[in-house]
Amino acid sequence: MNMPANAFAQSTLDPDRPEVAANSPLRVFYWCVRRELWESRSLYLGPLGIAGLYLLGFLFYLPAIPRTMRAAMAAEHGFNRDLIAQPFNYLSLAVMGIAFLISLLYSVETLYAERRDRSILFWKSMPVSDLTVVLSKASIPILFLPLLCFVITVVAQYLMLMLSSVVLLGANLSVATLWSELALFRTLLMLLYHLVTIHMLWYAPIYAYLLLVSAWARRVPLLWAILPPVAILILEKAFFHTSFFHHLIGWRFSGGPEAQMPDLTTGYPIHPAMHPTPLHFFATPSMWLGLLFAAACLLAAARLRRNREPV
Numbered sequence: 001m002n003m004p005a006n007a008f009a010q011s012t013l014d015p016d017r018p019e020v021a022a023n024s025p026l027r028v029f030y031w032c033v034r035r036e037l038w039e040s041r042s043l044y045l046g047p048l049g050i051a052g053l054y055l056l057g058f059l060f061y062l063p064a065i066p067r068t069m070r071a072a073m074a075a076e077h078g079f080n081r082d083l084i085a086q087p088f089n090y091l092s093l094a095v096m097g098i099a100f101l102i103s104l105l106y107s108v109e110t111l112y113a114e115r116r117d118r119s120i121l122f123w124k125s126m127p128v129s130d131l132t133v134v135l136s137k138a139s140i141p142i143l144f145l146p147l148l149c150f151v152i153t154v155v156a157q158y159l160m161l162m163l164s165s166v167v168l169l170g171a172n173l174s175v176a177t178l179w180s181e182l183a184l185f186r187t188l189l190m191l192l193y194h195l196v197t198i199h200m201l202w203y204a205p206i207y208a209y210l211l212l213v214s215a216w217a218r219r220v221p222l223l224w225a226i227l228p229p230v231a232i233l234i235l236e237k238a239f240f241h242t243s244f245f246h247h248l249i250g251w252r253f254s255g256g257p258e259a260q261m262p263d264l265t266t267g268y269p270i271h272p273a274m275h276p277t278p279l280h281f282f283a284t285p286s287m288w289l290g291l292l293f294a295a296a297c298l299l300a301a302a303r304l305r306r307n308r309e310p311v
Helices: 007-012 018-039 042-073 081-116 119-124 130-170 175-182 184-202 204-216 221-239 244-254 256-260 278-282 285-307
Strands: none
Touching (some): 018 042, 042 130, 081 175, 081 221, 130 175, 130 184, 130 204, 175 184, 204 244, 221 244, 244 285
């Protein structure tokens, strides 16, 4: 007996099969994320480009490292770590800064862009729920970009450390002092903690709000994202003579409780002497209220996407 040509394909894609039904949501979500990375190359080219340009500039700074090392060792109050740590700090700040900017722009444009270029008509014909699509888009600024930022920073900073070590050996200076005082491994652990608590969890409501605006706006979503907060600030000041909403926005963008850690003595938010306070952070009501607000915005964005047509 001959079996129909499409019988095997139908049997392997049968949603009633337990193994397919169990794996299907994760696979769909995975391919939705892959789609975002395929269609938005700036998500990873931006941080990679900034790191590459910074490393190129660092090559011109290398001849000055022995002089900086001697100045750090001759500091009045002992070894001045900040002198040798500055190039490493500026690199991570540059990568985090561009990743945060890309996250904001991506969040406010992504759902609007698929309606503008009419690709939403194609994706709505696929067996993918609107909530899955919205969650996959939210995972880019909340999960993917912070982790990418961390990986790029680790690779770039250790490359900088190796180059610095070679230059110091050529100048007959102690490489062991550089490695011990810089404490790069400990610093990178603090960077990972900062990215998880601030860029993933604390900033999640900001990204979710921008995704909601992107799903709702018919024109210029960035303008619609800015106008409501500005209007609230003006109206509150005019009618109530208070600045509660201004402080709320500033508290959210500043990093909340983790930005107020007593260990921070410089403008750089990462230091090997930091003592993370995860219990204090997770006990902060504003963190959980922010996550609830983010969840509500994502659900509303998925509902809006279901009913939105191309613009």
